[in-house]
Amino acid sequence: xxxxxxCDFSSxxxxxxxxxxxxxxxxxxxxxxxxxxxxxxxxxxxxxxxQPGDWVGGFDIPFGLPRELVTALNWPLNWHACMLHFxxxxxxxxxxxxxxxxxARAVGQKFAHRATDGPAGSSPSMKWVNPPVAFMLHAGVPRxxxxxVHFPGLHAGDIRRVALEAYxxxxxxxxxxxxxxxxxxxxxxxxxxxIARKDLxxxxxxxxxxxxxxxxxHAQRDALVQDASAxxxxxxxxxxxxxWAARRHAQGEPGYGLPAQLDPLEGWIVTAxxxxxxx
Numbered sequence: 001x002x003x004x005x006x007c008d009f010s011s012x013x014x015x016x017x018x019x020x021x022x023x024x025x026x027x028x029x030x031x032x033x034x035x036x037x038x039x040x041x042x043x044x045x046x047x048x049x050x051q052p053g054d055w056v057g058g059f060d061i062p063f064g065l066p067r068e069l070v071t072a073l074n075w076p077l078n079w080h081a082c083m084l085h086f087x088x089x090x091x092x093x094x095x096x097x098x099x100x101x102x103x104a105r106a107v108g109q110k111f112a113h114r115a116t117d118g119p120a121g122s123s124p125s126m127k128w129v130n131p132p133v134a135f136m137l138h139a140g141v142p143r144x145x146x147x148x149v150h151f152p153g154l155h156a157g158d159i160r161r162v163a164l165e166a167y168x169x170x171x172x173x174x175x176x177x178x179x180x181x182x183x184x185x186x187x188x189x190x191x192x193x194x195i196a197r198k199d200l201x202x203x204x205x206x207x208x209x210x211x212x213x214x215x216x217x218h219a220q221r222d223a224l225v226q227d228a229s230a231x232x233x234x235x236x237x238x239x240x241x242x243x244w245a246a247r248r249h250a251q252g253e254p255g256y257g258l259p260a261q262l263d264p265l266e267g268w269i270v271t272a273x274x275x276x277x278x279x
Contacts, residue, residue, distance in 0.1 A: 002246060003055040004031070006166065006238030008231050011042075011132060011139035017184065019045045022235035024243070029207070031243040032215040036223075036232050042139055049161070050147035056249070056256070058166030058242035060234060061140035062125035062133050063154060064267035066112035069101060069126055079154045079265050080145075087142035091135055095128045115263055120170045120272035152256050154267055164245050164256060164270040168237035171271070175203040182230030189228035197225050197233060204240065210271075212243055245270045 006022040013019045018038040025032050039045040049057075064079060065086070076082045089097070102110040111124040128134045150157035152164065172181060181196035183189050201224055204214035214236065216224070224233045248257030255262075262268040 002160075002162075003053070004239055004242045004246060005055050005057040006235045006240070006242055007057060007059040007061070008168070008234040008238065009059060009061045009136055009140055011135040013040050013042060013045070015040055017229070018231065020231045020235040021045075021048070022232065022239040024239050026212075026243045026246065029212050030215050031212050031240060033220055033236055033239065036235065038231075042143065046143040046147060049144060049149065049163075052160075054160045056162045056164070056242050056246040057149075058164050058238035058240075058245070058270060059140065059144070060136075060166055060168055060238050061144075062114075062122075062137045062267075063141060063151065063163075063165040064114060064263075064265060065125055065137070066114045067263055067265050069098075069112040070265060072101060072112075073097065077265055079267075082265065083141050083145060086138060087145075089138075091128075091138065094134055094138060098126050098128055098134060101126075114266040115275075116266065116268045116272050119275055120167050120269040121173060122167050122170070122269060151267075153258050153262050153264060162245075162256065164242060164258070165267055166238040166241040167269045167272070168234040168241075170269065171209055171237045171240060172200055174209055175200050182228065182233070184229050186228075193228065194225065197227075197230060200233070201225065204236070209240070210244065212240060212247070214240060241271050 004024045004026060008020040010017050010019050018040050021037040023034045025034060070082055075085050111126055113124050117124060123131060123133050125137055126134050144163050148158050149161040149163040150159045176196055179196045181193050181200055201221060203209055207213040245256040258268050259274040
């Protein structure tokens, strides 16, 4: 079976906030964390994902923009062409363009959303602050494209390196509800958040988040608990989402478990349920 990886991404990695890759493997319902790999530069991270390999990865990076936004801006409606256009802008241009779009809209409806945002509880991929996910897309997706990976449902690439959009917050909320488990602010790295990380890791190990169980060594568990920023834990959550997708693929499901109805411009967050119109 392919190797598995989960990626906690930063659009401006540095020693205090690196990009983290969680590498693992699966045997049946058991997902084993093998190692964490940290990167302090985008180029170093991109060089690793560009190497020949055999993996299925979950990346905490939005893989698309809202169709409503792209249409309003008269950008290409083909995903690959849209991403190339977006990559050609700098951050100041992105901020100014998206701010002008928001300023022209009614209060409470400033941002355009993708269809996946509701089921996943994710931030709009056009947000440039709190969190700056638009810049994550801008930094991450063009490098993944250049690396030649395969984007199921969006763009064909090397089918031995499969990139899926993941979102650790969705899996964490399924266990913790509204409890916070991390902070980059030292003043907010509280005992309550440490306990939440312990509870989240225990739930992953017990299989309380679905049909998979996370396997950790004692040292790995302690390291994930003690990391108050939870960069490693978020990468592990993405690893679990990648494992879910790889298992569906191995069982013969098309598209690595992504819904057949996904918008090929917007993309979809792996493991997010397709909305039930009867609900």
